[in-house]
Amino acid sequence: MDAVLERVEDPELKVFPQGTVSRPSRAEAEAAVRTLIRWAGDNPTREGLLDTPKRVVKAYEEFFKGYKEDPAEILARTFAEVEGYDDMVVLRNIKVESHCEHHMVPVSGTAHVAYMPDGSVVGISKLARVVEAYANRLQTQETMTAQIANAIEKHLKPKGVAVVVDATHQCMTCRGVKHGDVFTTTRQFRGVFKEERVERQFWDLVRAQQPRGGA
Ligand SMILES: Nc1nc2c(ncn2[C@@H]2O[C@H](COP(=O)(O)OP(=O)(O)OP(=O)(O)O)[C@@H](O)[C@H]2O)c(=O)[nH]1
Ligand SMILES: [Zn+2]
Numbered sequence: 001m002d003a004v005l006e007r008v009e010d011p012e013l014k015v016f017p018q019g020t021v022s023r024p025s026r027a028e029a030e031a032a033v034r035t036l037i038r039w040a041g042d043n044p045t046r047e048g049l050l051d052t053p054k055r056v057v058k059a060y061e062e063f064f065k066g067y068k069e070d071p072a073e074i075l076a077r078t079f080a081e082v083e084g085y086d087d088m089v090v091l092r093n094i095k096v097e098s099h100c101e102h103h104m105v106p107v108s109g110t111a112h113v114a115y116m117p118d119g120s121v122v123g124i125s126k127l128a129r130v131v132e133a134y135a136n137r138l139q140t141q142e143t144m145t146a147q148i149a150n151a152i153e154k155h156l157k158p159k160g161v162a163v164v165v166d167a168t169h170q171c172m173t174c175r176g177v178k179h180g181d182v183f184t185t186t187r188q189f190r191g192v193f194k195e196e197r198v199e200r201q202f203w204d205l206v207r208a209q210q211p212r213g214g215a
Contacts, residue, residue: 029057063099066136071151074129078120078156088160088198089121090114090205094128100171101138109167109183111145112206115152116159116192127152141165141186149188160191162202 024032030053034044042049091113098107113127134147149163164187173180192198 026057029060030054033057064136064138066133069133069136071130071133072155074126074133075122075151075155078122080120082121085117085121088114088116088202089124090202091124091127092206094131096131096135096165096167098135098144099138100169101140103171103175104138105170105174107141107167107169109165111148112164113148113152114162114193114202115156118157118159122156141167141184145186145188149190153190158191160193160198161188162193163188164206
């Protein structure tokens with residue numbers, strides 16, 4: 001009989017995304033990897049595979065560390081001393097390494113994140129950290145894009161937010177339909193970024209080819 005997953009608040013986790021379930025032990029997670037190795041048709045007790053469950057579980061800790069990160073905390077510190085700076089802040093080409101919730105295989109790409117400050121600004125690295133916090137969880141690209149926009153909107157309360165994610169899904173390139181080179185683009189424009197003029201300025205900045213390392 002399938003184990004019944006009960007919804008519990010794990011004290012080790014700071015964030016409780018919808019449906020968070022009781023967390024198995026490391027030994028249980030390693031045993032699950034041994035099961036998958038046997039399912040693939042190999043022998044988990046042979047020398048080359050002996051330490052693999054340990055490595056896979058360690059890798060999972062890294063891939064899914066976003067569940068322990070709290071975007072509210074990441075965006076908590078803002079700076080108001082900006083000499084009245086009142087235009088958009090755009091971070092282009094933030095690296096995105098994620099895993100799709102349907103196949104748990106890599107999704108790789110980039111995100112462009114912008115916001116229109118309303119008085120104060122946030123440390124720019126924090127925007128990249130918010131992208132990572134959601135990328136390091138299981139979700140669809142659409143969900144991740146909306147989550148990033150929602151977090152910035154909720155915690156920074158800017159005049160607007162724009163998030164564009166461009167990514168390839170290995171579940172489409174390495175298996176299934178096997179269509180390589182397909183990029184999926186998802187976008188969320190909120191507040192003033194819904195205005196055509198502001199959206200155009202955003203795209204102009206995203207597409208601007210500035211020399212790297214230049215002034
Ligand atoms: N919308 C969306 N779909 C995704 C994302 N990641 C993976 N998918 C799709 O999720 C779908 C799952 O479809 P299913 O029919 O349940 O699974 P499947 O049999 O493995 O599908 P195929 O990939 O077509 O072989 C597939 O079409 C995937 O391409 C994502 O981030 N967003
Ligand atoms: Zn997938």
